Amino acid sequence: MANALPSTLLDEALDGKGAAVFSTSPAADGRMILVEDCVETSGAFVVHHLLKRCLSPHSSDVVVFLSFAHPFSHYDRVLRKMGCNLSVQRDNKRLMFLDMLMVERLGRDRGKTSEDVFIALYGEIQKAVEVCLSHEVGQPITVIIDDVSLMEVDANGSSNLVLDFLHYCYSLAAQFGCSLITLNHDDVYSNEDRPGLLLQLEYLADVVIKVEPLATGLATDVHGQLTVSNKGIHDGSGKSRNKVHNFHFRIKDSSVEYFYPGSKT
Amino acid sequence: MAANKPRTTSFSRNFSAASSTAPQAPGLKHGPNGTMFLSSGIPDLDKILGGGFALGSLVMVMEDPEAPHHMLLLRNFMSQGLVHHQPLIYASSAKDPRGFLGTLPNPMVPKDDKSRVHETEQEKGLRIAWQYKKYFGEHNSESQRDGKSEYCSDFDLRKPLERHFFSGQRIDCVSLKESADLATFQENCSSFLSQTPRDTGNIAGGRIAIQSLCSPQCEFSNKDWEMLSFVRSLKSLVRLSNAVAVITFAPSLVSTAFSKRLQHLADTLVSVKAIPDEDKELAKLLTGYQDMVGLLSVHKVARINTQVPAILEATTFSMKLQKRRSLILECLNQAPVDGSNGTSYASSGSCSGSSKTGGALDF
Numbered sequence: 001m002a003n004a005l006p007s008t009l010l011d012e013a014l015d016g017k018g019a020a021v022f023s024t025s026p027a028a029d030g031r032m033i034l035v036e037d038c039v040e041t042s043g044a045f046v047v048h049h050l051l052k053r054c055l056s057p058h059s060s061d062v063v064v065f066l067s068f069a070h071p072f073s074h075y076d077r078v079l080r081k082m083g084c085n086l087s088v089q090r091d092n093k094r095l096m097f098l099d100m101l102m103v104e105r106l107g108r109d110r111g112k113t114s115e116d117v118f119i120a121l122y123g124e125i126q127k128a129v130e131v132c133l134s135h136e137v138g139q140p141i142t143v144i145i146d147d148v149s150l151m152e153v154d155a156n157g158s159s160n161l162v163l164d165f166l167h168y169c170y171s172l173a174a175q176f177g178c179s180l181i182t183l184n185h186d187d188v189y190s191n192e193d194r195p196g197l198l199l200q201l202e203y204l205a206d207v208v209i210k211v212e213p214l215a216t217g218l219a220t221d222v223h224g225q226l227t228v229s230n231k232g233i234h235d236g237s238g239k240s241r242n243k244v245h246n247f248h249f250r251i252k253d254s255s256v257e258y259f260y261p262g263s264k265t
Numbered sequence: 266m267a268a269n270k271p272r273t274t275s276f277s278r279n280f281s282a283a284s285s286t287a288p289q290a291p292g293l294k295h296g297p298n299g300t301m302f303l304s305s306g307i308p309d310l311d312k313i314l315g316g317g318f319a320l321g322s323l324v325m326v327m328e329d330p331e332a333p334h335h336m337l338l339l340r341n342f343m344s345q346g347l348v349h350h351q352p353l354i355y356a357s358s359a360k361d362p363r364g365f366l367g368t369l370p371n372p373m374v375p376k377d378d379k380s381r382v383h384e385t386e387q388e389k390g391l392r393i394a395w396q397y398k399k400y401f402g403e404h405n406s407e408s409q410r411d412g413k414s415e416y417c418s419d420f421d422l423r424k425p426l427e428r429h430f431f432s433g434q435r436i437d438c439v440s441l442k443e444s445a446d447l448a449t450f451q452e453n454c455s456s457f458l459s460q461t462p463r464d465t466g467n468i469a470g471g472r473i474a475i476q477s478l479c480s481p482q483c484e485f486s487n488k489d490w491e492m493l494s495f496v497r498s499l500k501s502l503v504r505l506s507n508a509v510a511v512i513t514f515a516p517s518l519v520s521t522a523f524s525k526r527l528q529h530l531a532d533t534l535v536s537v538k539a540i541p542d543e544d545k546e547l548a549k550l551l552t553g554y555q556d557m558v559g560l561l562s563v564h565k566v567a568r569i570n571t572q573v574p575a576i577l578e579a580t581t582f583s584m585k586l587q588k589r590r591s592l593i594l595e596c597l598n599q600a601p602v603d604g605s606n607g608t609s610y611a612s613s614g615s616c617s618g619s620s621k622t623g624g625a626l627d628f
Contacts, residue, residue, distance in 0.1 A: 039528045039564065045572045071504060077298060077570040101501035149526060153497050157490035185529050191521040220576045251573050 009258035010049065013228035013245035014207060030173035032180040034205035036198075038187040041224040043211035045251050047146055047183050048075075052084045054142045055094055062093070062132045064125055064143045068100045068150035081253045096128050100154070114155045118165050125169065129176055140177065143169055147183040148201070159197040170204055186210070206231050214248075221264065222248045291415040292349030293320070293470050298570035303351070303470045303509055304417035306341030309594035311417050313582065314566055315575060318509045318533060320470060322567040323500045325531035326513040327524075328477065332539030334559045334584065335513040336368075337592055339474050341420055342511055344369040344430075346472040348418055352435035354457050356450060357476035358483050362438040365476075369426040372418035373591065421590050445484045447495040454499055458506040471508035473499075478514045489523045496530050532567035537584070551583070552598045559584040561594060 014033070033050065037043030054061040067075070075097075076086045089095040098121070112120075125143060132139050145151065148162065155161040172178045182201065189195035202208055210227040228245040248264070250257040257264075294316060296302045302317035311317040318324055328335045346353045347369070355362055437457065439450055454473060461471040478496070479486055486492075496512065503510045516524040516536075528534055538560045540547065548554040561582045566575035582594040 039525065039534070042568070042574065048572055071501075074570055078572050081571075101504065149529060150497060153490065153493045153526070156494065185525070188522055188525045188529065190525075218576055218580065223574055223576070253571060253573055 008256070009245070009247050009260070010046070010209075010226065010228065010249075010256075011053070013226075013230060013243075013247075030177045030179055031206040032170065032173065032204055033182070033207045033209065034201050035181070035183045035209045035211065036186040037183070037211040038185060038213070040213040041211050043183055043209070044069075044146070045249075045256055046209055046211065046226075047144065047181065048078055048082065049256060050142075050181050051075075051144060052079060052082050054144075055084055055086075055089050060139050062096070062128075062139045062141045063089075064096045064098070064128050064141065066098050066100060066121070066125075066143070066145045068154065069146050071101055072097050072099055082255065098124065100150075114158070115161060118155065118161060122165060122168050126172065129172055129178060133176055140179070141172075142179045142181060143172070144181045145169075145183065147185065148197070149185045149188055152197070163197060163200055166201070166204070221250055223251050224249060225261070226258070292345070292351055294416055300569050301470070301507070303349075303472070304345050305338070306343075306345030306417065306420060307338070307592055307594065308417050308419060309582070310338075310561075313563060313577065313594065314533065317417070318511075319567045319569050320507045320509060321504045322509055322532035322569060323496070323503055323530065324509060324511045324533040324535070324567075325527060326511065327528075327534070327536035328513050328515040329538045329559070330515045330517045332537075332559065334537040334539055334561075336476070337422075337584070338535070338537065339476055339511065339513065340369050340422075341592065342472065343474050344372070344420055344426055345418060346470075347426065347430045347434060347436070348372055349470070350434060351469055352457065352460065352471045354437045354439065354454060354471075354473045355476070356439040356441050356474070358441050358480040359476075360440060360442055362440050366431070366436065366438070367425060370420035370422045371424040371426045373421045419591050422586065422592065423590055441483050441485075446488075446491060447485055451495055451498060454510075455502050458502050458508055461507045469507065471506070473503070473508060473510040475510070475512045478512050479519050480515070481518065486518075489519070493523070493526055493530070496527060500530055500532075528564070531565060532569065534563075534565035536562045536564060538562070550599060553583070553585070553595070556585045557583045558586055560597075 035043045035046045051063060051065070053059070054063045065075075072086070079086050086095060086097070090097055100121075129141050132141050145166075148166070151162050151165070152159055166180075166182070169178075169180050173180055182205075184198065184201060186198060189198045208227075208229045210229075211224060212227070213224045214222055225246065225248050230243045230245070247258050247260050249259075250264075292303050294302045294304075296316045296319060301320040302311075303320060304311050304317045305314070326335045326338055343353060343355060343366075355365065357365065359365065437453065439453060441447075441450065444450060457471065457473070461469055478492060499510055499512075514524075514527060519527075540554075540557055540559055551557075561584050563577060563580050563582075566577070568574065579596045581597055583597055585593050585595060587593050
């Protein structure tokens, strides 16, 4: 009892109501989760939450974390407050952290194009996946990308390159049952008439988690609202339906409170 | 102040090294989550941001295209660095960026400071209940005054920075006008930042100030992605060193998508706006309108090593020049809705600012 993870509204929305096992990875069976946020409200906490769930002692997931946004020390500090030691997980080979703040510079110095860098990066991911699958216990693998819009910057604005990369990662899901979690900023694309990258991502994703500020402005006890649209929920009759959950959240250092609008006293 | 106390948490490993060098680095202060702050040069902005700019953060200032208010922020930021003997890079699209150093403000002499304290004492009789919020922080600010002279100075915008502050300092001035791309400047920055690495015990805190990054004078101003990748690599460089970079840019000169991307890259995001001279409606709505020179909004506060967002009590502040000398930021005080006679409220509203006698009766 004590060591069961407390399930939150977010977990329920991800897994479908009444899902019995919360100990499995958040994106089991090759699902793809897309987190969208905006300047006013950062969606990083959702990524932290998912990362923590992947690395929880109940799951046997291996995480490949592509960080374009922050160095390892940042995630280490944040996750440690949530009760998850990333350094230990990295030593246990459960976490493979690719710090793209550094790799990018290495690539630049050698005069590589961004395409070379991306190909090399995909190679690393693929190798990690194959190594994991060669173990006798097939560990599920989750690839987390934080965040896609910075990837575009590294690709010098070529969203096709980024899309190719993501498609390759997605195909890993089909081939080996990996899951993919990506963070993107949707307000960046709000003025484009055909935001190809965002639309593609939304099409591919099984779950889209949208993080928005409250329409009424900033508040100290409600930090924003989450909209989780889950495409992959199967009801008894074998049909899948789209289910949308909407709730508010409040971020704390050790955890995040989720609650339905107005239900907080 | 709490910053001077030795920490006893489990994260105290670096503090022992830091506190031994603290006397040499008066311009730094410990913040939460193992971060260090350096001062923005504006005492009120430091207070709003919870201590100052976090070391390793990228600060973006969104300009008002028609007013030079971002220069006020830049000047104070740079002056503060020079007062603390911190190395500095300044880049702008002007032909002679070194000339800008001549416009930096000088720290106020302590004598003035005393008179200011004295003045607030005198004005105590004028307090009116609906402005009580203004006085909440007063006790703190006065007890901080001793420490403040070290960490953050008050600057006198009318006096140029004294010459001795420039001597023996590392000040690089770069003109972005001639260079066709940002690669050389990026190399400048990285060699500059390699002198203030993160892991050594000697923490000094460097400052990078870039004025009007996207201004059309620069040749690269139409290469959005090049600028973005420059800002991105600057961000990652700064993150791994003990420096703060302040970049100002005019969002109206670039596309919305590009501006949003820049805003996402920023750790701390601030925008400044001038206020129209004779906006009668606004003047009726806000007290102390006559003294305001502009509005400053805080959109984002750096969140390093934590996921909790900083929720400020107010996000928009009025910029005022106190006695035309020092820049202060104040919460906006909405005048009470009293159609018959707002004048008496308005004149009392400026009691902490410089109330020009009779000036309040303009409307």
